[in-house]
Amino acid sequence: MKILTGNDLKSGAVTWWDGTDWSLHVEHAVDAGEHGEAIIAREQALQNVTGAYVVDAEKTATGVRPGHIKEQIRATGPTVRLDLSLKPADRDAGNWVI
Amino acid sequence: MYQYDTYDQAMVDARVADFRDQVRRRLDGSMTEEQFRPLRLMNGLYLQLHAYMLRVAIPYGTLNSAQMHVLGDIADKYDRGYGHFTTRQNIQYNWIKLEETPDILADLAKVEMHAIQTSGNCIRNISSDQYAGAAADELVDPRPYAELLRQWSTFHPEFNFLPRKFKIAVIASDTDRAAMRLHDIGIQIVKNAAGELGAAFYVGGGMGRTPMIAPLVRDFVPLDQFVTYAEAALRVYNRYGRRDNKYKARIKILVHELGKDEYTRQVEEEFAHLLTQNIEPPLAELERIKGFFADPAFDTAAPDALDRSDPDFALWLDNNVAAHKQPGYAIATISLKPTGGIPGDASADQIRLMADLAERYSFDEARVTHAQNIVLAHVRKADLYAIWQALDAAGLATPNLDLVTDIIACPGLDYCSLANARSIPVAQKIAQRFSDLGRQRELGELKLKISGCINACGHHHAGHIGILGVDRKGVENYQLLLGGSEGADTSLGQITGPGFDEDGIVDAVEKATNVYLGAKQGDERFLDTYRRIGMAPFKEAIYAKEPAHG
Numbered sequence: 001m002k003i004l005t006g007n008d009l010k011s012g013a014v015t016w017w018d019g020t021d022w023s024l025h026v027e028h029a030v031d032a033g034e035h036g037e038a039i040i041a042r043e044q045a046l047q048n049v050t051g052a053y054v055v056d057a058e059k060t061a062t063g064v065r066p067g068h069i070k071e072q073i074r075a076t077g078p079t080v081r082l083d084l085s086l087k088p089a090d091r092d093a094g095n096w097v098i
Numbered sequence: 099m100y101q102y103d104t105y106d107q108a109m110v111d112a113r114v115a116d117f118r119d120q121v122r123r124r125l126d127g128s129m130t131e132e133q134f135r136p137l138r139l140m141n142g143l144y145l146q147l148h149a150y151m152l153r154v155a156i157p158y159g160t161l162n163s164a165q166m167h168v169l170g171d172i173a174d175k176y177d178r179g180y181g182h183f184t185t186r187q188n189i190q191y192n193w194i195k196l197e198e199t200p201d202i203l204a205d206l207a208k209v210e211m212h213a214i215q216t217s218g219n220c221i222r223n224i225s226s227d228q229y230a231g232a233a234a235d236e237l238v239d240p241r242p243y244a245e246l247l248r249q250w251s252t253f254h255p256e257f258n259f260l261p262r263k264f265k266i267a268v269i270a271s272d273t274d275r276a277a278m279r280l281h282d283i284g285i286q287i288v289k290n291a292a293g294e295l296g297a298a299f300y301v302g303g304g305m306g307r308t309p310m311i312a313p314l315v316r317d318f319v320p321l322d323q324f325v326t327y328a329e330a331a332l333r334v335y336n337r338y339g340r341r342d343n344k345y346k347a348r349i350k351i352l353v354h355e356l357g358k359d360e361y362t363r364q365v366e367e368e369f370a371h372l373l374t375q376n377i378e379p380p381l382a383e384l385e386r387i388k389g390f391f392a393d394p395a396f397d398t399a400a401p402d403a404l405d406r407s408d409p410d411f412a413l414w415l416d417n418n419v420a421a422h423k424q425p426g427y428a429i430a431t432i433s434l435k436p437t438g439g440i441p442g443d444a445s446a447d448q449i450r451l452m453a454d455l456a457e458r459y460s461f462d463e464a465r466v467t468h469a470q471n472i473v474l475a476h477v478r479k480a481d482l483y484a485i486w487q488a489l490d491a492a493g494l495a496t497p498n499l500d501l502v503t504d505i506i507a508c509p510g511l512d513y514c515s516l517a518n519a520r521s522i523p524v525a526q527k528i529a530q531r532f533s534d535l536g537r538q539r540e541l542g543e544l545k546l547k548i549s550g551c552i553n554a555c556g557h558h559h560a561g562h563i564g565i566l567g568v569d570r571k572g573v574e575n576y577q578l579l580l581g582g583s584e585g586a587d588t589s590l591g592q593i594t595g596p597g598f599d600e601d602g603i604v605d606a607v608e609k610a611t612n613v614y615l616g617a618k619q620g621d622e623r624f625l626d627t628y629r630r631i632g633m634a635p636f637k638e639a640i641y642a643k644e645p646a647h648g
Contacts, residue, residue, distance in 0.1 A: 010125065010197045012149035047127050051145050068572055070511060073520075074147055078512035080440055080522045084178050084193075 001031035001059060003066070004039060005074060006052030014074050015049060022049050026075035027063035099160050099463055100245050100390040102210045109253065110207045113214055117141050118200035125197060140220075142213030143199055147515045150194040153216040154206060158226035158244040158268070159187030159466040165209045166453030166464060173446035176202050181449060183434060183442040185506060185557055186265070187225050187466040188216060192513055214252065219260045221251035221332075225267045227275045228431075228467040231391060232475040234423040238295065240270035240287055242388045243324070246379060247285075250325050257332055261339030262347040264332070265304070277468060277584035279303045279312045280560055282349045283331060290318050297324040301331050301361070302353030305554035309590050310350040315362045323369075326378045330369035334361065393424075394461035400426025400478045410497075411486050413535065417497040419482065428479050430460075432472040432489060433496040433504060437533045440522050441507040442470030444494075451492050459485055468557075469506055469545075471499070501538040502546055502611070503529040506557050510550030510567060511574070517550035519567025519574035520600075524548055527604045532611075541611055544624045547582075560584035562625045563607055564591040576603035580610060580636055581628045594637050609639045 003026075004017035015022035016029040017039060023029070032039055036054040043049045056067040066072050077085025102110070120137045123129040138144075142153040154169070161169075169189055173181045176198050177191040184190055194202070206212055215222055224244045231239040247266060251257065257264070267276045270287035278284035284300035296318040303312025319327040338356075340346040353361045402425055406412040420429040432452060435441050444452070452472055456464040459481045460474040467473055477485060489495040498504045505528060508514065510521030525548055532538055547561030551568075558564035564579035575597040582591030598606050613636050614624045628636070 007145055007149065011195045012145065012193075014148055044131065047125070050131050069574065070147070070515075070517075073511060077148060078522075079520065080512050080526065 001057050001064070002033060002036050003029040003055050003057045003064060004032050004036055004052055005029075005055050005066075005071060006040070006043075006049035009047055009050045016075075017043070017052075026066065029057065029064045031059075099162060100157070100241075100387060106249075107207075107210070110210070110212045110214070113141070113212065114200060114203045114207050117203060121196060121200050136218065138196075138199075139217040140214065141199075141203065142216035143194070143196070144217060145515070146192065147511070147513055147517075149192065150196055150199070151190055151192050151513070152194045152199060152202060152213055153184070153188055153190040154211060154213050155216050155223045156188050156211075156466050157248050158224055158230070158241050159228055159468075160230075160241065161453075161456075161464050161466065162209075162462050163453040163457035163464070165211055166456065167450055168205055168209045168211070170446040170449035170453065172202055172205060173449060180443055180445045182440075182509065183444065183466050183470050183472070185468050185470060185508070185555060186216075186223050187228075187468055188223055189466070192509075217263075218258075219262050219264075220258050221254065221260075221264045221266060224248050224251070225265070225276055225281075225468060227269045227271065228465040228473045229275060229420065229429055229475065230270070230465075231393065232422050232424075232427075232429050233271060233273075233275075234421060235273050236269075236271040236423075237287055237289060238270050239388075239391045240268045242384060242391050243270075243285065243287060243297070243321075244268040245387050245390075246325060246384055247328065250328070250379070257336060260332075260336055261341045262344070262349075264335075264349065266328075272586055274584070274586045274588070275467075277557065277560060277588075279588040280305055280309075280557075280584055281312065283328065284312050285324070285328075287321075288318065294320070296320050297327070299327060299331065301365075302350040302358070304348055304350045305557060305559045306348065307345060307552040307554075308348075308350065309554070309559040310354060311588050311590065312350070313353070313358045315353075315358060315365065321384070322381050323373065323378055326372050327365075327369055329377060330365045330372050333368050333372075334364045338364075394463075394476055396424045396427060396476070397478060398426075400424075401480055402426050404479055405483065408483070410490070410495075411483055414486050414495055414497040415482065417501065417539075418499045422476070424476075426479055428477050428482060430474045430477050430482060430485060431467070431499045432474065432494050433498055434471050434494075435498060435504050435529070436493055436496045437503060437529045438526050439493075439529075441505050441525050444472075448492055448494055451488065452494070455485055455488060469504065471504070497535065498538060500543045500545060502532045502541050502544040502563075503538055504545075505529065506545075506547040506561070508549050508551075508556035510548075510556075514550060514555075516553060517567070518552075518569035519550050519576065521548040521550040521556055521565075521567060524565060524567070524576060524600060524603060527600065528607055531604050531608060540615070542623055544611070545584075546607070557584065558582070559590050560588070561591060562623070562628070563610060565603055565607075566593075568597065570597065574600065576600065578603060578606050578610070578640065580633060581625065583625055587625075592633060594633065594640055596641075606640045610636050613639045 579591030
């Protein structure tokens, strides 16, 4: 599946496209299919997100997981400061990359 | 230390106002990200892996306690309670909100600080020797020259859109503590045969994907011409640097492609022309600046004796305290490398504590080192025990300066959007593996440096042991380099061979140290032994097949 990630313009927080808005939680991410770039163009023009891009991901039994370690760390926060991470609802999220 | 005059302050205040307006326009949609990006970068604001990151300039790494307090307060008020000291002697914050950035810059401006030119293709923060003004081996304090260059390079209209970023270091001793020859321009203040001070120019060094050691292009430029010479060196680069290819745009490529002699010829020609233009700042300005860097009022009766009866204190003395030019004084380095910690990180409380110690015990001054530690440069020996006790209580008394656990590590893939692999966890695992201080001391000086990508922010090329993280088909992989050095004997590390996974690289480092201990002669450092015996024995041990079990 193809999911979308970017940063909230004001706060810089990592966000994920949930189909209607940008969520802080990767498990809310939806498959954008072939529409990723169009959604990004529209959403960036509306100032809802900045630095957005398309990410390969897979849907697992416990939720959506980005395919590459870079986006896995985006989703979970720095692996060396898990105390600062926005822990996703997926209780295994912090273990993806450790 | 230097204090702003009305021009400095007006420039910084104006920049805060400019940026506030730019942020407002970005947030209300009247400016696109494409338009805004170069403006935020000119103010040190990056968009990183998790959030905006703000890099604050600390000219030649020198801070007073008021400035350090503000740095700590920013960590608390606008970030998540900590800051990260960098290999460019700066500090950066990892969790910044765009809408709050103008307020942060305003807070910084109140204590004569800013984030100008900490990013972008311009002359970056000028670095220097963290022992400046305190070391017995320096000719003069190099910082007035660095400060003059800071003033010259700030908002320099000709050099605000260079082919690539540009880094300058200034030192004034033969013991290079600033990796001077790995800069775009390295300047060493020297004396000629007549006893006059001048500047030796090394041009075209750097790390990154194409590491090069800067060659000497001029061994003596009179001090009343040295800014002009820097201008000439930059002008040739600005004219002919490879703007067509980002990866070939640094000055090191130009010097390499032209050849040192041809590059030097062009600089000398430009220099001769510029001398007719009288662009050199008046020497009176240099003298004015020097006044800010005069020796503090040392206590000439300060005792030299030290009570070493506390063994932990004695260890710290032996590892982290260096000789000072003034009898009765010492230079103390505060390690930001606790075992298992994040190299270069300090909490807001730790930053404020270091500020208080600087104010009380070091003439209100601290230094950031390019190795991501903090220096109290002018400490009475009699005060060292009190300082150590305060540091120890705050987790800042790790006695490991220049030992294997005093690791330089870039933020890596934990924070950086450019990184290919994580650096910090590797540093933590190595620090854990070598946590026994006796073992560290047995290994002696061993500079280990880790970068999470080819950009080399962790200076891996210059590590006695260097580690480079790469992405191999989506998996983190770590290459090992041996034999790098950033000192007076600058050299570039060589890759041992195929890379390793995260645990494998820790094992490989340990094997390399075992080879050293087995082959070491006399007082040889790891680097000395490597240079004597070469790569082969290390390679053999590192890649030896494990014997089959059973």
